[in-house]
Amino acid sequence: MEDSFTLTLSGTSSVLEAGYFPPIELSPYKNYALGLIELLTFNSIPNVDTDHNKLYVGDEVITIPTGSYEIEDIENYVHSALTDKSIVIQIKPNNNTLCSEIKCKRDVDFRPNDSIGRLLSFTQGVLKANKLHTSDVPVAILKVNALRVECNVTTGAYINERKVHTIHEFFPVVPPGYKIIEVPSHVIYLPIATKTIDHLQLRIVDQDGDLVNFQGEVITIRLHVRSMR
Structure with missing residues (x-):
């Protein structure tokens, strides 16, 4: 050899x-x-896959396709996918704290195992409507x-x-x-x-x-x- x-x-x-x-x-x-x-x-x-690609907003369930997303991309897709256009939802990064922030006119439920909440660094179950919520820890958007x-x-x-x-x-x-x-x-x-x-x-x-x-x-x-x- x-x-x-x-x-x-x-x-x-x-x-x-x-x-x-x-x-x-x-x-x-x-x-x-x-x-x-x-x-x-x-x-x-991808940082979003079938293990955690759902956003539960009020009575709607948004399924985000497998892919690589920044927080702004997730917000844009959710806006386009909502059938009830009266629902206003904001999903933003806080560049000072490195946390993510969510405010919505409906409750957002992060309790299901396939929820995207973990990617956004939220551990609490239900985010109440019309209130600004900040993630518990800084976001690690890349898996x-x-x-x-x-x-x-x-x-x-x-x-x-x-x-x-x-x-x-x-x-x-x-x-x-x-x-x-x-x-x-x-x-x-x-x-x-x-x-x-x-x-x-x-x-x-x-x-x-x-x-x-x-x-x-x-x-x-x-x-x-x-x-x-």
Whole structure:
């Protein structure tokens, strides 16, 4: 086996897999390491999805489509979706406190589990009509704070006290809808824990270890394997 080679995996899921037959046999007399050298996809990560995309206003239930929204976008969509146009609702960010503020002519119910209240950082159940309500804590409008790429054949990484398979971590610097081109200026190589690679799996997860939803966009990841002298 060569001392240096690349592996490329591509697909439309946050879990990329490849089976190798015959298996990739690494020299038993050398130690090998693996690093991520390129990740390509589009920033289609939603902060509103089917888990929490409902706004209960009076007798109406507004379903917000899966996507990436700022607070102003949520307000605009709610205005357009309300069938009772006499309902006036304001959903605004407070740029000083970083909290969100809501005022509505009808009660707003954040009790259902699929309510968008959690995204807006409200924990109380029902917001009474005709009163300005401020979220309990500053809004974290982005669900994803970090993207982590995990590889099943590597070792040597830890998150706090927990051993993990993370080979690269970053946060996309482009807005939603733009292409993510992640090419590390300094590749971190982690040891490969096996001498035979017959199955390779890469997982893209967030800071909580949950798979990231790229909404079917193509993801391409290129890896570099090299022997360690």
